Amino acid sequence: xxxxxxxxxxxxxxxxAERAADGGEVPIGAVIVKQGVVIATAHNTPRLDHDxxxxxxxxxxRAAAAALGQERLTDCDLWVTLEPCAMCAGAIxxxxxxxxxxxxxxxxxxxxxxxxxxxxxxxxxHRPEVYSGIGEAAAADMLRAFFRERR
Numbered sequence: 546x547x548x549x550x551x552x553x554x555x556x557x558x559x560x561x562a563e564r565a566a567d568g569g570e571v572p573i574g575a576v577i578v579k580q581g582v583v584i585a586t587a588h589n590t591p592r593l594d595h596d597x598x599x600x601x602x603x604x605x606x607r608a609a610a611a612a613l614g615q616e617r618l619t620d621c622d623l624w625v626t627l628e629p630c631a632m633c634a635g636a637i638x639x640x641x642x643x644x645x646x647x648x649x650x651x652x653x654x655x656x657x658x659x660x661x662x663x664x665x666x667x668x669x670x671h672r673p674e675v676y677s678g679i680g681e682a683a684a685a686d687m688l689r690a691f692f693r694e695r696r
Contacts, residue, residue, distance in 0.1 A: 579613070622645070
């Protein structure tokens with residue numbers, strides 16, 4: 546357990562991840578904040594929605610864009626419980642999110658600091674600031690417990 550309390554947006558993302566797990570979805574949650582105000586909270590819903598693109602990050606980006614009435618989220622930060630995959634990293638680029646904070650690394654499916662490293666690609670049009678490891682133990686424990694129950 547960390548000696549420092551988690552930032553509120555990451556705590557909220559972890560709570561969203563718990564809701565995903567309660568619904569039988571992989572426990573990943575995401576929160577988007579603009580100038581200190583939470584404007585979107587979401588969790589994974591691919592099974593519920595029968596939509597392979599319904600990752601927490603995508604759902605949060607859609608909700609934030611709708612809330613702001615625009616497709617660019619330039620003054621917004623994304624807080625997510627797992628390193629974004631290539632699809633979500635691409636959406637982050639297109640949304641022009643300013644910063645990405647993620648909890649647990651994903652060496653197999655992540656595409657920010659692992660795999661394809663989308664933000665480092667020469668053709669990447671936007672590179673958000675990235676901060677990792679915030680709430681890592683809590684997010685990793687939740688994912689391990691979820692998959693352990695399904696084996």
